[in-house]
Every structure is written in structure tokens, then in C-alpha cells.
């Protein structure tokens with residue numbers, strides 16, 4: 001196994017809620033690979049025992065912040081540099097929330113106040129994070145910033161709702177800021193488009209079990225797990241990937257390149273045979 005890929009690196013990991021969270025797995029892997037980092041989540045999430053448990057397990061200080069608040073984010077970047085003793089080498093944005101999804105508003109019956117919140121929490125928070133870091137000059141040269149996204153930004157997957165719009169905006173922010181931060185500070189910014197994963201955020205999507213099963217069967221390599229995603233994030237934080245920036249990187253077992261599989265075609269044909277025999 002590769003050892004100490006993140007030796008000497010300082011990071012900030014946003015969005016670990018419980019041991020199902022992708023950010024939780026990233027924190028565990030980053031620790032294993034020799035990184036030091038801080039953890040951040042909302043004040044409500046930080047009050048929960050589980051996040052505190054991760055903080056103890058990894059020796060990472062927990063800094064409460066609402067990722068939509070520029071003031072809170074300024075505190076996170078300033079405090080993290082003080083605690084860790086220098087500029088930040090990697091940042092994980094692993095944050096998403098839609099009240100339209102939670103309250104089961106369909107896409108053609110959106111509540112626009114909820115939509116504002118979806119976009120602010122799930123996408124604009126990424127811009128705020130980057131702008132705060134940029135103004136504080138908090139990220140070291142060749143630093144790496146990763147945000148997690150989903151293929152619904154490119155393709156319609158019924159049930160993903162206004163989160164699809166948030167992910168499209170998130171990916172665009174990664175490219176637009178990636179250009180500026182790359183030219184001026186050699187900081188790289190990418191989004192990782194992850195398979196459906198059974199987490200608190202994921203399981204809130206309507207028909208999520210079916211979506212996970214469909215995408216697992218449709219992907220030549222099967223769905224990527226949260227742990228697989230953490231391994232990829234750590235690789236992206238390491239010096240092995242220094243020239244990758246402004247990319248949306250699919251980490252999904254091949255799902256995003258599939259149209260129809262042999263297995264799905266045979267199942268589709270069978271459904272017609274079953275219907276025919278009923279007539």
C-alpha cells in the first residue's frame with residue numbers, strides 16, 4: 001500500500017456528518033496518509049457526538065461554520081492556518097442540501113426560497129470558500145481543492161430535482177475559479193463526480209435505492225463506494241496530480257459513458273415478453 005502520500009500537508013475537510021459521509025472517509029484516509037487537517041460543519045452538526053468522535057479519532061480540530069456565511073468561512077481559513085501552522089495544501093467541499101428534495105417538491109413545483117437555499121448551500125458556498133481563501137492567500141502553491149458532484153449536472157436523472165442545477169453551477173464555479181487561481185497562485189480546482197452512495201444526503205433523493213441499483217448494474221466496474229471516493233480525493237490532494245485542474249472527473253465505475261448495456265437490453269426485452277404473455 002502507498003504510504004505517506006500526504007506527509008507534511010495541511011488541509012480543511014468540510015462536510016463530515018457521520019461515518020457514512022464521504023468526507024468522513026476522506027478524513028480517515030488523509031490521516032492514514034500523514035496529513036494534518038481541521039474539520040468543519042454546521043454548528044448543529046458539530047454538536048452531534050459523531051463529528052466530535054471523528055475529531056478525536058483524527059486529532060483534527062472541529063471549527064463550526066455555515067458554509068453560506070463568508071464570515072464563518074473566513075474564521076475557518078484563518079483558524080486552520082493558525083492551528084496547522086501554515087498555508088493550506090488541500091480543501092474538500094463535501095456539502096449538499098436541498099429543501100425541495102427533503103420536502104418532496106417536484107421539479108415543476110419548486111419552492112423558490114428553497115431553491116435559493118439549495119444553490120447557496122450546495123454551489124455558491126464553493127465560490128465563497130474559494131474567494132475567502134483567495135483573499136486571505138490561505139492556500140499554498142500547488143494546493144488542491146476538490147468539490148463533490150454528481151452526473152445529474154450533465155444528464156437528467158429523475159428525482160435529483162434542483163440539486164442537478166446546483167451541481168451544474170458547482171462544476172462551473174470550479175472551472176471559472178480554477179482559471180484565476182491556477183494562473184495567479186498555481187492552485188488547482190477540480191470536481192469529482194461520484195457514483196450514488198448511501199449517505200444521509202444521498203438517501204434523501206426520491207427512489208435512491210433504485211437509482212443506486214440501476215447505476216451499479218449499468219457501470220462496467222460497478223458503483224464507486226465512499227471509500228473508493230476517499231482514495232481518489234487523497235490522490236487529487238497529493239503531488240502526483242499536480243497538473244490536473246479545472247476538470248470534472250467522473251469517479252463512477254464507467255456509468256457516465258454508458259448508454260445501454262447488454263444486461264439492461266436483455267432485461268428490457270424480457271419486460272416486453274412478460275407483457276406480451278399477459279395479453
Ligand SMILES: NC(=O)c1ccc[n+]([C@@H]2O[C@H](COP(=O)([O-])OP(=O)(O)OC[C@H]3O[C@@H](n4cnc5c(N)ncnc54)[C@H](O)[C@@H]3O)[C@@H](O)[C@H]2O)c1
Nearest residue numbers: 015017021022067094095096148149196197199200201202
Ligand atoms: N451520496 C451520494 O450519492 C453522492 C453522489 C455524488 C455526490 N455527492 C455529494 O457528496 C457531498 C457529500 O455528501 P454525502 O453523500 O457524503 O452526504 P452527507 O449528508 O454525509 O454530507 C452532506 C454534508 O453537508 C453538510 N451541510 C449541509 N448544509 C451545510 C451548510 N449550510 N454549511 C456547511 N455544511 C453543510 C451536512 O452537515 C453534511 O455534513 C455532497 O456534495 C453530495 O451532493 C453525493
